[in-house]
Amino acid sequence: MSIFQKVKNWLADHCETQxxxxxxxxxxxxxKTTAVNALKTVKEIVEKSPHFELLSIxxxxxxxxxxxSKGKKAFMVITVISVRPFETAIDFSVTTxxxxxxFDFGFSRNVILDMYKKLDQxxxxxGSGINADM
Structure with missing residues (x-):
């Protein structure tokens, strides 16, 4: 990623995965899980965090x-998609x-990276972007 792209991402108020x-x-x-289990795990992570409030599911x-409500206020949409049996994609969209x-100085990007870190645990x-060539 170029320096221009890094600066552009830092000077935005929205970030999403794709x-x-x-x-x-x-x-x-x-x-490697079902969509039902992934959705349940994401919901548990959100409900355990004092900085998140589940609005709807x-x-x-x-x-x-x-x-x-962590530091700055933002709105996050989490999408869980079953690709194959026991292969589920999880995407985020965060608007500060x-x-x-x-712009939010990379806050929305950091929220996404923090959520992926928690999911990895x-x-x-x-893998990431494994179906990009399809």
């Missing part, structure tokens, strides 16, 4: 809406509420 993201740390992550769509400046990590 299959073929330029930043390897923000590529969709895959875990749609089990049939595999989405959770979360309010973040900014008052005066239109609970689920078996397979």
């Amino acid at each position: 299959e073929n993201h330029q930043d390897e740390q923000l590529r969709s992550r895959y875990y 749609s089990e049939e769509r595999g989405e959770l809406s979360v309010s973040v 509420e900014t008052k005066f400046l239109p 609970h689920l078996t990590y397979i």
Whole structure:
């Protein structure tokens, strides 16, 4: 990733993961589990954190809406997608509420990386962006 891209990411108020993201740390992550178990694990992580508030959960769509109050206020959508039996992708979209400046100095990116770190402790990590070429 170029220095220009790093500065651009730092000067944004929104960050999300995707299959073929330029930043390897923000590529969709895959875990060896079912979608039901992954959704349950994500929900438990969110509910245990004093900085998160679960706003809604749609089990049939595999989405959770979360309010973040850690340092800055933000809104996070977590998407859990079953790709194959025992292969599940988890993606994040985080938008920070900014008052005066239109950027969050990498806060939204750090929320995502922190969540992936917590997930890696609970689920078996397979890889990132592994279906980008399909």
